Amino acid sequence: MEKRLYEWFCTQRARHVPVSYEILATRAKIFHTQIYGTTNFEASRGWIANFRSRYGLRSIKICGEKLSNNQDAVDPFIIKLKEKIRELKLSSVQIYNADESALYWKMLPDKTLVLSQEKNAPGRKTIKERVTFLLCANADGSNKLKPLVIGKAQNPRAFKNSQIPVDYKASKNAWMTSSLFKDWFHNCFVKNVQRFQRSKNLPQKALLLIDNASSHGSEEELVSNDGNVMTMFLPPNCTALIQPMDQNIIRLTKLFYRKSLLIRILTNEDDIASSLKKITLKEATYLLYNAWEKVSPNIITKCWHKILHKETLENPDSDYEAEDLIPLSTLRQNLCSISQELNDVGELLNSTVGNDIVITDEERDGWLFEDENLLPLDESLNTEPNENVPETEVLKTVTNIDAIKCFETCFKWAEENDAPLSDLLVLQRLRENAYILNQKIVKQKKITDFFFK
Structure with missing residues (x-):
């Protein structure tokens, strides 16, 4: 019966059908009745947990973006990007990617165990203060720009007479807008890139890859005054497949941020609720900046491999896989570090x-x-x-x-x-x-x- 249930499960996942505890338990009861002719099988959570353990199943959150993406548009974009690289004679140091994400900077887990007689679990009010942050770096990770943080307050009280390690902007809903992105591009990105390239004696050229969100404006607006720094939009419904920042760079930054948030709470002698209240947006920017600093150039470089690698620049028509030449010791060290x-x-x-x-x-x-x-x-x-x-x-x-x-x-x-x-x-x-x-x-x-x- 278990073998048949496992085969059914594999068939459903091959079709990308979500399977929950309840669905799996119901199907187990049906198979048990069909095979043994009895209806007294309960398929309890304990049995399901043991079944999962025996067959190596685990539970993850559904990522709704990837399946809706257009795989057919990826290859034409790669070809277009190779032509752009050849035309502008760019190296990996001159190619950038930027993307934004939401961050609930004070939120803690909302799950707990309860006694058998408890019907619910009253607790403290969930703190859902949210900001949007934008990360940007070049393809070899040698130039990581300061994070851009977007909040609701125009002049947060916590920032008064203080220094912050990020660029801060405000919008009504703490979301990115076309005007904010245009301002960031011309006053932060272009100036930073030009300053970095002068320090490295590089040609004053750069290309920024971004997704086609409406908040990013148009390619015509996102060009430097001298025309040497320009943008290129990723094709629609493809960002989760090929955008470097979406290949775990942002996710790892959040991992490091939340680890630092927990440490900050636990180092305070007050209770958790009081500790959370004491954390200000200014301190959250410190935590976010340090989290971004922990993302190494090696990780950033690896996240560009789907659309860009050394062989792409030297021979744009090659099908070379850069990951094949990563030393095993380096790869193992990186994986153990994230696991830790x-x-x-x-x-x-x-x-x-x-x-x-x-x-x-x-x-x-x-x-x-x-x-x-x-x-x-x-x-x-x-x-x-x-x-x-x-x-x-x-x-x-x-x-x-x-x-x-x-x-x-x-x-x-x-x-x-x-x-x-x-x-x-x-x-x-x-x-x-x-x-x-x-x-x-x-x-x-x-x-x-x-x-x-």
Whole structure:
């Protein structure tokens, strides 16, 4: 019966039909009745969970964009891009991509375990303060522009007499508009690219790839005054397939941001609700900037492989796959690094909800990426970290807890004395590192640890 159920499941997924717990349980009951002639089979959640474990099934959020995309338009665009590269004689350093995404910068998971007699789970009001942020980088990751953040407030109170590491703009709904994008292109993107190319002694030419959203205006409007910096729109319904920023760059930035958000909450001595209230939009911009800095050039380069790689520039007619020459040691190191980040976030989430509740990997990923509609992370990223977590703390002159408190004090002192923004960001990263190190040496005791052997 299980084999038949699994074959049915594979058939449905091959057709991209979503299959939930309830659908799978119903189909299991039907097959059981057909095969054994009885109707007393319940197909409980426990049975479904065991079935999933035996056959390696897992639950993910449906990404609604990819199946609606037009695969037939991809190849013509690649050819058009190759011709543009040949015409302008561009290198990967001169080709950029930009895209925006929403960020609920104060939201925590809304799931919890309850007692059997509880019918619902009253809790704190969900904080759904949202901003839109835009990321932009060139194809080799050597030039990452400051994030553009769009909020509702024209002059946020938290920004008063303060420095922020991002470009900030405001709109009525905190969404991107054509006027904001045009302003960003001419006053941020063009100036940054020209300054970067002068510093590298590069030709003053650049191409920006963007999707065809109405908020991006038209290609005619997005050209520099000298005509050397221009834009090229991706074809409609293809961005989730080939746009570099949608190939996990934005998603990883959100992963790093939410990890930093959890650390910031847990390093505060107040309860979670009070800690969340204390986090301002200014501090959120610090967290976002540091998250963007953690996305390495290697990751950015890999996300361009679907439409651009070294061989495309040297021989535009080649079918060469650049991923084939990535050293195995480098690839393995990158995958383990992302896997460790996911595991760290899971441990931090469990610290916020208490010892009696365990956040599953599915719930963790649902919270990390619930405010987006991007491609899922590679299956290979779900590997276990290789290093064992030490069970006892190594004797140190300065403990991690003391370091966390010191960095907190130093950060406040630096803010009050108008320290350079770069120094504030360094202090924040050091505070996060101290907390992560402290988490790794604290191992939660099990009830069996208290039994005498």
